[in-house]
Amino acid sequence: MKTPTALVLELIEAIGDDAVVWHDEDLLVYEYDGTIDRGNPDVIALPADTDDVSALIRIANKHGAPVTPRGAGTGLSGGALAARGGVIIGMNRMRQILNVDAENKTALVQPGVVNLDLGIEAERHGLAYAPDPSSQRACTIGGNIAENAGGPHTLAWGTTTNHVLAVELVTADGEVQWIGHDTRDEPGYDLVGCVVGSEGTVGIVTQALVRLVPRPTAVRTMLAVYDSVRDASNAVSAVVASGIVPAALEMIDKMTIAAVEPVLNTGFPLDAEAVLLVEVDGPESQVEAEGARVESILRRFEPREVRSATDHEKREHLWAGRKGAIGALGQIMPNYYLLDGVVPRTKLPDVLDAVYEIAERYRLPVANMFHAGDGNLHPCLLFDEREPGATARVLDAGGEIMRVCVDAGGAITGEHGVGLEKRDYLPWIFTDADMDAMKALRAAFGPTENFNPCKIFPAGHGCGEAGHQHHAQQQIAKFGPKAFV
Amino acid sequence: MSIAPLDFESIWQTADRPDAGELGLCVHCGFCLNACPTYHDLGVETDSPRGRIALMRGLDDGRLSWSPRVQQHFDQCLQCRACETACPSKVPYGRLMEATRAEAFAQDRWPRRQRIIWRVIMRGLFPYPRRMRLAGYGLKLYQMSGLQSLVRCSGLLKRLAPKLAEIDALSPNADRPFYSNAEAARVSPKQTPRANASLVTGCMMPLAYPDTHRATVNVFARNGVAVDAPSAQVCCGALHAHGGDIEAARDLARSNIDAFTPVGSELPDAILINAAGCGSHLKEYGHLLRNDAAYADRAAAFALRVRDVHEWLVEIGFEPPIGRIERRVTYQDSCHLSHAQGIRKAPRQVLTSIPGLELAEMRTPDRCCGSAGIYSVVQSEISQRVLAEKMSDVLGTGADQICTANPGCMLQLDAGIARFDDDKRMIPRSIHAIELLDESYRLGDEGQSR
Ligand SMILES: Cc1cc2nc3c(=O)[nH]c(=O)nc-3n(C[C@H](O)[C@H](O)[C@H](O)COP(=O)(O)OP(=O)(O)OC[C@H]3O[C@@H](n4cnc5c(N)ncnc54)[C@H](O)[C@@H]3O)c2cc1C
Ligand code: SF4
Numbered sequence A: 001m002k003t004p005t006a007l008v009l010e011l012i013e014a015i016g017d018d019a020v021v022w023h024d025e026d027l028l029v030y031e032y033d034g035t036i037d038r039g040n041p042d043v044i045a046l047p048a049d050t051d052d053v054s055a056l057i058r059i060a061n062k063h064g065a066p067v068t069p070r071g072a073g074t075g076l077s078g079g080a081l082a083a084r085g086g087v088i089i090g091m092n093r094m095r096q097i098l099n100v101d102a103e104n105k106t107a108l109v110q111p112g113v114v115n116l117d118l119g120i121e122a123e124r125h126g127l128a129y130a131p132d133p134s135s136q137r138a139c140t141i142g143g144n145i146a147e148n149a150g151g152p153h154t155l156a157w158g159t160t161t162n163h164v165l166a167v168e169l170v171t172a173d174g175e176v177q178w179i180g181h182d183t184r185d186e187p188g189y190d191l192v193g194c195v196v197g198s199e200g201t202v203g204i205v206t207q208a209l210v211r212l213v214p215r216p217t218a219v220r221t222m223l224a225v226y227d228s229v230r231d232a233s234n235a236v237s238a239v240v241a242s243g244i245v246p247a248a249l250e251m252i253d254k255m256t257i258a259a260v261e262p263v264l265n266t267g268f269p270l271d272a273e274a275v276l277l278v279e280v281d282g283p284e285s286q287v288e289a290e291g292a293r294v295e296s297i298l299r300r301f302e303p304r305e306v307r308s309a310t311d312h313e314k315r316e317h318l319w320a321g322r323k324g325a326i327g328a329l330g331q332i333m334p335n336y337y338l339l340d341g342v343v344p345r346t347k348l349p350d351v352l353d354a355v356y357e358i359a360e361r362y363r364l365p366v367a368n369m370f371h372a373g374d375g376n377l378h379p380c381l382l383f384d385e386r387e388p389g390a391t392a393r394v395l396d397a398g399g400e401i402m403r404v405c406v407d408a409g410g411a412i413t414g415e416h417g418v419g420l421e422k423r424d425y426l427p428w429i430f431t432d433a434d435m436d437a438m439k440a441l442r443a444a445f446g447p448t449e450n451f452n453p454c455k456i457f458p459a460g461h462g463c464g465e466a467g468h469q470h471h472a473q474q475q476i477a478k479f480g481p482k483a484f485v
Numbered sequence B: 001m002s003i004a005p006l007d008f009e010s011i012w013q014t015a016d017r018p019d020a021g022e023l024g025l026c027v028h029c030g031f032c033l034n035a036c037p038t039y040h041d042l043g044v045e046t047d048s049p050r051g052r053i054a055l056m057r058g059l060d061d062g063r064l065s066w067s068p069r070v071q072q073h074f075d076q077c078l079q080c081r082a083c084e085t086a087c088p089s090k091v092p093y094g095r096l097m098e099a100t101r102a103e104a105f106a107q108d109r110w111p112r113r114q115r116i117i118w119r120v121i122m123r124g125l126f127p128y129p130r131r132m133r134l135a136g137y138g139l140k141l142y143q144m145s146g147l148q149s150l151v152r153c154s155g156l157l158k159r160l161a162p163k164l165a166e167i168d169a170l171s172p173n174a175d176r177p178f179y180s181n182a183e184a185a186r187v188s189p190k191q192t193p194r195a196n197a198s199l200v201t202g203c204m205m206p207l208a209y210p211d212t213h214r215a216t217v218n219v220f221a222r223n224g225v226a227v228d229a230p231s232a233q234v235c236c237g238a239l240h241a242h243g244g245d246i247e248a249a250r251d252l253a254r255s256n257i258d259a260f261t262p263v264g265s266e267l268p269d270a271i272l273i274n275a276a277g278c279g280s281h282l283k284e285y286g287h288l289l290r291n292d293a294a295y296a297d298r299a300a301a302f303a304l305r306v307r308d309v310h311e312w313l314v315e316i317g318f319e320p321p322i323g324r325i326e327r328r329v330t331y332q333d334s335c336h337l338s339h340a341q342g343i344r345k346a347p348r349q350v351l352t353s354i355p356g357l358e359l360a361e362m363r364t365p366d367r368c369c370g371s372a373g374i375y376s377v378v379q380s381e382i383s384q385r386v387l388a389e390k391m392s393d394v395l396g397t398g399a400d401q402i403c404t405a406n407p408g409c410m411l412q413l414d415a416g417i418a419r420f421d422d423d424k425r426m427i428p429r430s431i432h433a434i435e436l437l438d439e440s441y442r443l444g445d446e447g448q449s450r
């Protein structure tokens, strides 16, 4: 029988024994998030309010134990993993929507609120919460803030950072502070902007005041099927150049089409190379005018067909192939590795060619789905982790694909963050001086040694050998470690 | 799927073990977390779908020992399968959990008391229609003699045996004449039937909800279907399979296959079922008996004919009812109809076809009510909290009545109304859509409305 450590006992005393998880068999389920990597926490603490969070951090500090915040653990860069053990602070029990102010279009929420639950509550007030990551059914607002999450509707509305007005933050030394203001433009530095996207390395968000937007009265979704990725990409560029800002502009490639068609009966021709989805929304008259213009632009690039829908059910049917893509891929191979790169929009076709080439070289099926309007691509490498060596091949191929994005003038993450997984690749886009400046910014929020350690910046001392690291080193050896700017 | 050779060191001891390939389908994306009632309630990932799958994998790859703590996380699963609806990777969670429970059962991983009670009730009572009926008469006596009201009012039971008091709160109202399988053949379509069906009447429904069966036969006869109810049928075995008593479940399945599809006879057009939990299990007979050389093919053929009443009614088309029922009804998606069988629209189509009836949707109509077979008795604390949340959603709709599709859900929700409907505004008994349809037909014939 395992006996609790002094740290565990003190945590239990602070927040009660039904809020502390410390038995070995229970810790096993907190080893992972949505990535391949693993981390082994010593204990999980589940606070009920801000004071709990502050107390927990202070206790952990007293014992010299690392602290890692966790939301729903859907992250795709290992941000919520306890890379050096210690305490995971799970924010999922703080899940109340404290207030919706319909007049000022804001909501005050606890960080454990699930993105979609906020969306549903906003809808009751005729409003919407704009950032809509595909993981919205499960991921939390706290995790969204940490990763600056985006989604299909990011094109028109911006990422999470455009929707957070203020946060209550418990810093690494346990201090509680409100940052930001309910007015939209606060004098002085944009500190909220520093917290959003900080990947849980500057403190724990315990409340957030977020912006809500009006619900569009009309929506039109169009789907166009193309014979080449280049045509589809050119169509994307033309739509954007026209000055219209669609609510969403998404693309899926041939492999994705092949995967979704048999499962979801989307009616896509199996030999098509790309399917584009464009959505416009707003007042009825605007949607009608913009919809017609977008459609005529789409038709200029010789699509096989264009479909269009305005009522909810038919629109959902058009979206089915995009939204159900990940699941459908599971029918081909049990595991996927979802990459996240951004490139200038015009480079999409070339980058995609390179992605196919790399995947073929590593003998890995690859399916692509992208937020095409933002140049944010998500190559999805398919594999079976039970096959010896498969995971290693995936990680190597992933590294090369990231390099292609960097070489094209892009970056190694669009919305999933650097976290544990991509930290070793950071020097590909930042110089040492850049990284030092970022570390200094982080240090301004509080001590950094033990707070969500081993994330974002290339491996420091004691971070151990994370699963992927060896592969990252290989790629870096191949392409050189330095910033490519 | 092939069965891995029995590995000497493996924690699994039977061929019913969770399939390693199916376990491998989980990519721990976490999409299922927010759909899970126990994760919602307990707020720990050990009691989430992803967590439970990780525990199964931990057992499978030898990293974990099967401690009582691990067993508890398995026991606390409602088997509602909301996680399957949420899962993009199509992990067959229900099947994995049933397999895990089958192993737990085979390996004696339950406390002794629980095993004894299981053997007495689930093996000694449920499989035998005649014993069930006797128990039903006992309950009738208890209720009609006024003893039940006495016991409930005095609160004596609550103090002496709280567990029994919970069971008492969940006991069905046995005030209607029990259903006899012979009744079905007495109702026949007016014209030559366009199809024929055999009704699965089950173990508890004839005692607790006999009118649902009467309504089912009436409705199908009216829509040109000849319905019979084979007299040799027994309990479908769903509760046994969910609990892990897979051998008892197989015995019951074989008896039913013999009763409904005797060798040499023609299969009915549909094997009809109006209880969601039974329906989803009957559709799994093929899987259950896949390794039984004598029954595998017959089981697969049987499973293909199984149809939920709503599903089939919509499939074959039904006469629009004209009798008005002025009532605000909220529909609770039984987990084993929505999550397990993917049937969501058909019951709503039936309900909205009734003139005057207003369907008032809950915010989360497909969240479990906490009944979950015998869960409401063995895990009563979690069950009651899940029910409390459900009832607040129900009461928020302002509905007069709850409509749902499974006897367990009906019992649980009726207990919920008794406990939470403080203003006594709601009709205290929930109802099956097929009964409302039957009533509307009847009112139409009588030229009345309600
Ligand atoms: C299939 C799939 C699809 C996805 N699609 C998208 C997509 O379209 N767009 C997108 O942007 N992302 C997507 N993601 C990634 C992921 O869902 C997001 O990054 C999400 O924001 C993570 O939220 P979470 O609650 O799961 O956080 P977690 O994974 O638990 O944590 C993520 C990071 O946030 C930190 N954190 C969590 N809570 C707090 C808090 N309260 N205060 C401070 N730090 C905190 C953690 O320390 C960690 O660094 C997808 C993931 C999957 C599995
Ligand atoms: S079956 Fe229900 S209770 Fe069990 S893990 Fe799935 S969602 Fe949770």
Ligand code: SF4
Residues within 6 Å of the ligand: B025, B026, B027, B028, B029, B030, B031, B032, B033, B049, B050, B053, B083, B086, B087, B088, B089, B090, B091
């Ligand atoms: S949604 Fe499916 S794949 Fe994702 S964690 Fe849950 S069970 Fe696993």
